[in-house]
Amino acid sequence: MNLIEAQWEVARLDGFLYGAALMIGNTRRYSACAYLIEAKDGVGIEQALRDFYYWHPGCVFDGVERLERGMRDLETGMRPFIARQTSQTNDVDLSNLQAYLSFKAMDMISPILDGRTGLEVFRLNSVPEPAASDCVFFCIKADAAWVVLQFNDDLPYRRGLAEGRTPGGSLEQV
Template sequence: MAVTGPTAMNVIEAQKEIARLDGFLYGTAAMVGCIRGYSGSAYLIEARDDAGIEQALKGFYTWNPTLAFDGVERLERGLGSLEFDIRPFIVRQTPRTSDVDLSNLRAYLSFRVMDMVSLILDGRRHFEVFRLHSAPRPAASECVFFCIKADAAWVVLQFNDDIPYLEGLARET
């Protein structure tokens, strides 16, 4: 699957940039020491003309037939909104960091994410961007998805709060 169009990069380059972004998101989530509590990832999903992002995500997560969302929110400023809206998910908490330092760190890391996203999108700028929240379920991870429609693909940034899931596992044992 590739982002298509006259300036689109090939499949291998797109996948390499997605893998780089995926590792970056995982690393930033892990750097605060709660490596199993929070996670971030990036991936591509094929965009079908007749299906929206909810159907695309459900098709991607075939192993999770109960996946449901609280709704779909279109980010009005597109990629500009994305850079601001991902900040609280990139770094959720840091020990011994002032609010100002945390805000600066989030701003810098979201800027770096957007650099990587622009490489995946091959420098084009006008996209539809959506935000979805997984519907709350007891003892389940809370997931937020940011999805960018790029021709034949959805670029997905997923941020998970796995603490409710881990607490549910602990209660079962």
């Protein structure tokens, strides 16, 4: 698959994740997205994400976890983030929904990776900071690119905005 086709498939995955995050009924609490980042020689995923988010130079991660079972761990690891607890579901229904949605996401990831094996998969958590979204990143190294799935809990950010605070804890000047 060439880069343009991969971008097209990632855009489809992005729309799917965005829609799944909205499906829980709290449209401003959770969000999710998918995107590609160029993989430069000798640059790890932490630095690649910092370079991608150049407007947030203080971006810090709570370590990098390599998922030992790769794609299998990705499918189960994203479950709690792809669909969150809602008042309309019980625990069994939620678990079934999470399993189904993560399976569908993996089905969408498959053509992006185009049959590659031995892929490295990583999980990163953003370090919680006042007035910033809590983010979980799942990153797949695929030759010249990183496929990134990002899941956000935006409540801290929204509360910060309501209080006139910005990420990093500073008060905005009005």
